[in-house]
Amino acid sequence: MQTMYQQMSDTELANALADLKDQVAEVKARGLKLDMARGKPSPEQVGISRPMLDLLSSDSDLTDGGVDCSNYGCFEGIPSARKLAGEFLGVPPEQTIVLGSSSLNIMQDVIVHYWEKGVPGNTPWHKLESVKWLCPSPGYDRHFGLTQDLGIENIPVCMTETGPDMDEVERLVAADPSIKGMFCVPKYSNPTGCTYSDDTVRRLATMEAAPDFRIVWDNAYAVHDFGDEPDKLANIFDYAREAGNEDRILAVASTSKITFPGAGIAFFGSSPANVAEVANTLKVGLISANKLNQLMHTRFLPTLDAVREHMAKHAEFLRPRFACVEEKLTEGLAGTGCATWTHPHGGYFVSFDGPAGSAKRVGALCKELGVVLTPAGATWPGGNDPQDTNIRIAPSYPSVEDLAAALDVLVLAVKLVSAELAQEERA
Amino acid sequence: MQTMYQQMSDTELANALADLKDQVAEVKARGLKLDMARGKPSPEQVGISRPMLDLLSSDSDLTDGGVDCSNYGCFEGIPSARKLAGEFLGVPPEQTIVLGSSSLNIMQDVIVHYWEKGVPGNTPWHKLESVKWLCPSPGYDRHFGLTQDLGIENIPVCMTETGPDMDEVERLVAADPSIKGMFCVPKYSNPTGCTYSDDTVRRLATMEAAPDFRIVWDNAYAVHDFGDEPDKLANIFDYAREAGNEDRILAVASTSKITFPGAGIAFFGSSPANVAEVANTLKVGLISANKLNQLMHTRFLPTLDAVREHMAKHAEFLRPRFACVEEKLTEGLAGTGCATWTHPHGGYFVSFDGPAGSAKRVGALCKELGVVLTPAGATWPGGNDPQDTNIRIAPSYPSVEDLAAALDVLVLAVKLVSAELAQEERA
Numbered sequence: 128m129q130t131m132y133q134q135m136s137d138t139e140l141a142n143a144l145a146d147l148k149d150q151v152a153e154v155k156a157r158g159l160k161l162d163m164a165r166g167k168p169s170p171e172q173v174g175i176s177r178p179m180l181d182l183l184s185s186d187s188d189l190t191d192g193g194v195d196c197s198n199y200g201c202f203e204g205i206p207s208a209r210k211l212a213g214e215f216l217g218v219p220p221e222q223t224i225v226l227g228s229s230s231l232n233i234m235q236d237v238i239v240h241y242w243e244k245g246v247p248g249n250t251p252w253h254k255l256e257s258v259k260w261l262c263p264s265p266g267y268d269r270h271f272g273l274t275q276d277l278g279i280e281n282i283p284v285c286m287t288e289t290g291p292d293m294d295e296v297e298r299l300v301a302a303d304p305s306i307k308g309m310f311c312v313p314k315y316s317n318p319t320g321c322t323y324s325d326d327t328v329r330r331l332a333t334m335e336a337a338p339d340f341r342i343v344w345d346n347a348y349a350v351h352d353f354g355d356e357p358d359k360l361a362n363i364f365d366y367a368r369e370a371g372n373e374d375r376i377l378a379v380a381s382t383s384k385i386t387f388p389g390a391g392i393a394f395f396g397s398s399p400a401n402v403a404e405v406a407n408t409l410k411v412g413l414i415s416a417n418k419l420n421q422l423m424h425t426r427f428l429p430t431l432d433a434v435r436e437h438m439a440k441h442a443e444f445l446r447p448r449f450a451c452v453e454e455k456l457t458e459g460l461a462g463t464g465c466a467t468w469t470h471p472h473g474g475y476f477v478s479f480d481g482p483a484g485s486a487k488r489v490g491a492l493c494k495e496l497g498v499v500l501t502p503a504g505a506t507w508p509g510g511n512d513p514q515d516t517n518i519r520i521a522p523s524y525p526s527v528e529d530l531a532a533a534l535d536v537l538v539l540a541v542k543l544v545s546a547e548l549a550q551e552e553r554a
Numbered sequence: 555m556q557t558m559y560q561q562m563s564d565t566e567l568a569n570a571l572a573d574l575k576d577q578v579a580e581v582k583a584r585g586l587k588l589d590m591a592r593g594k595p596s597p598e599q600v601g602i603s604r605p606m607l608d609l610l611s612s613d614s615d616l617t618d619g620g621v622d623c624s625n626y627g628c629f630e631g632i633p634s635a636r637k638l639a640g641e642f643l644g645v646p647p648e649q650t651i652v653l654g655s656s657s658l659n660i661m662q663d664v665i666v667h668y669w670e671k672g673v674p675g676n677t678p679w680h681k682l683e684s685v686k687w688l689c690p691s692p693g694y695d696r697h698f699g700l701t702q703d704l705g706i707e708n709i710p711v712c713m714t715e716t717g718p719d720m721d722e723v724e725r726l727v728a729a730d731p732s733i734k735g736m737f738c739v740p741k742y743s744n745p746t747g748c749t750y751s752d753d754t755v756r757r758l759a760t761m762e763a764a765p766d767f768r769i770v771w772d773n774a775y776a777v778h779d780f781g782d783e784p785d786k787l788a789n790i791f792d793y794a795r796e797a798g799n800e801d802r803i804l805a806v807a808s809t810s811k812i813t814f815p816g817a818g819i820a821f822f823g824s825s826p827a828n829v830a831e832v833a834n835t836l837k838v839g840l841i842s843a844n845k846l847n848q849l850m851h852t853r854f855l856p857t858l859d860a861v862r863e864h865m866a867k868h869a870e871f872l873r874p875r876f877a878c879v880e881e882k883l884t885e886g887l888a889g890t891g892c893a894t895w896t897h898p899h900g901g902y903f904v905s906f907d908g909p910a911g912s913a914k915r916v917g918a919l920c921k922e923l924g925v926v927l928t929p930a931g932a933t934w935p936g937g938n939d940p941q942d943t944n945i946r947i948a949p950s951y952p953s954v955e956d957l958a959a960a961l962d963v964l965v966l967a968v969k970l971v972s973a974e975l976a977q978e979e980r981a
Contacts, residue, residue, distance in 0.1 A: 165626070167625055167626045168625070170622065170624075170625065173624050173625055176624075177612040177613075177624075178612050179612075180610045180611050180612050180614065180846075181611050181612050183607045184607050184608050184611075185604040185605050185606075185607050185608050186604075187607065195597065196817075197597075197600050197603075197604075197814045197815075197817070198594055198595070198597065198600055198814070198815045198816065199592070199594045199810075199815040199816050200816075227654045227655065227844065228654065228843065228844045229839070229840050229841065229843075231839055231840060231841060232839045232840050234839075235838065235839030236839070239666065239670070242670075243666070243669075243680075243704070253670075253680060269838075269841070272838050273838060273839065276835075276838045277670070383626075383841075387624045387625070387846055388624075388625045388626040388841075389625070389626050389627075389841060389842040389843065389844065389845060390623075390624070390844040390845060390846040390847065408703075411662065411696075411699050411700060411703045412656070412658055412659045412661075412662030412663075412700065413656050413658060413659050414656065414658060414696070414810075414815075414816060415816040416655065416656075416816065417654065417655045417816060417817040417844065417847065418816060418817060419607075419814055419817040420817065420844065420847065
């Protein structure tokens, strides 16, 4: 598709460029300082979890199902937290481990474990000549960093509206046994906001793959709906169990974007064999996790229903911000041919694509105008967005007013860069 | 030295054995159920930290030195916690990282990091044909487990009253560059309770060793005094800095035995270069640690003086228990030639040695009589106590009454096994 600038006559384009440059100069003079880079809730939004801090005090019962949460022990997590973890991940409580505050840390521990010692019965990954990993892209940069850090080769596969391009995934995985895993954010994916279709989930669980192929199923946004019609995600364990592939699925989630970012509790769920093996491995380096934090969380959020009720409060903060993104982008860019973007029903991000070769320039221009975006390229492995089109919009942190101002700047930057690209084509 | 049973005539020994067996039968009939295995505080002792739970509530200021502790960010730890960490470890706050609840986890992360990628400028340990590690023994089984898990060869070196046998340590380390590190619990060592002498600390910091040789300086009992005259530990960083070896020292500590076991905060301290490198590494798998827990801790224990005041309350629980151990062992075994034991001024353990070949049998007999001890051998790498003499006594958890009963059983078991060993010698 051509941009409106490509369709203009030379004179029209020159006029448009002059006008856009005037606008840019005007904005620059305003000395804005806005941040749309970070997928973190605003302070007001975080505040809704403050009542949780009242639930443990010096005279509280600090036991949970007979477990003393104030002393060592109970490595796998306290009973109420494992029950909640099971509801999040779609497995029985016995197939969960509840740990500290970071699901990213759990993913790293498990991947490093396989790298060191291998999936039981298979060669340790560090002894293989080549280990590759599939990275649905645009995706989450911190995922890609885990494997990159181990020297694993990250291979991007395209995200579609129904999840990763499954024809491509199946083709790659069947042809190359050195592909040992894949990252998935199956619901309200970071950053596209798409939720994997039933068919995608089924194919991931049942496709042919190396015996030590593992899917990191990061259900980070399991309950993070803000739309009127929440997306529904199939339970991958149901498909995997039926196909005898339950060991393939390494599911995680956390309450970091439910209660306090960085101070939540994190969940791991997998097959009974994996859970036993992972627990034995993690026990080498941990006596037991912070069970008082687990207890505070399950007193605050004892059931998935309580979680959903709490998430409805989060939605009140997020809904107007995502509406603002949609409105500003539509108002500024609809019909220009300069951009497409996603329209998620939950999660923390909107994925934005400008013309080929635009994203880095748009990011730089926005920065010059006082608006910080997630660095262009960050959503692709190694920071290499092959078309240089993708920008992750993180609207949760700023106020709606600041967000609107930031989006005006983004729209202006996209227009100017698009016009410049059209001009350069002609030169 | 001979035991009193070895010095008896055949008739005397037969009579002693018959008498001891009668006593054992009597104890067995009582059906005791006592536990002296675990280095954890009693529930009453843990209770002294409950007031900490009142310090954060829904209307608290959740910032620390300008850092919002309720949201992502501030990876290295909040300012007040880094200040406290520095006081614990003997380094400036900038040379610390404060993380989640487990110092064991930090040690593992750092060792695994070097195993994966090497100390900067050196070969990754997993690529070396042989990697060895010095394990002062008796020592802490979970330390030994960290290196064993990576296939590193653990080499025991004897503990003396002034720390590890430094002649032996220096000899081994100078002769063999495949020795890459060493575990140290320098104050109230687990389990001997000894504190390293100034000379030991200096020699560890300054001795010749491979450039990527590392000392895990686990100051787990830095402030855990219960005697009238607390031991004093030299600051190893002072010696190391002077010798240009500051990178050698990886110091850790935690509040697990100060506030809530498993739910404390953990400290890492090292040279500026190491702290920067370790932070960069850990950031791959962690956005930020639980800063609300850090904040709750530093509001409760803002200074090292506050910590010492709090530790004095812990001492009230520990002092009578350690006195009971000393009393019962003296009463039952002094002058018998059957045992030696340590007399610590702090920490959590008494290290007990019976005659050669006795420890496993004493453990088994105690178990039969209803008293659980730390498994014999656990204090040596791989569980291999070469003389089979050592038993770790962990008196903190039981009530003084239960502890006294358990020690009576231990004394009886040591006597019977010693008499049996004397008898077997003659057969």
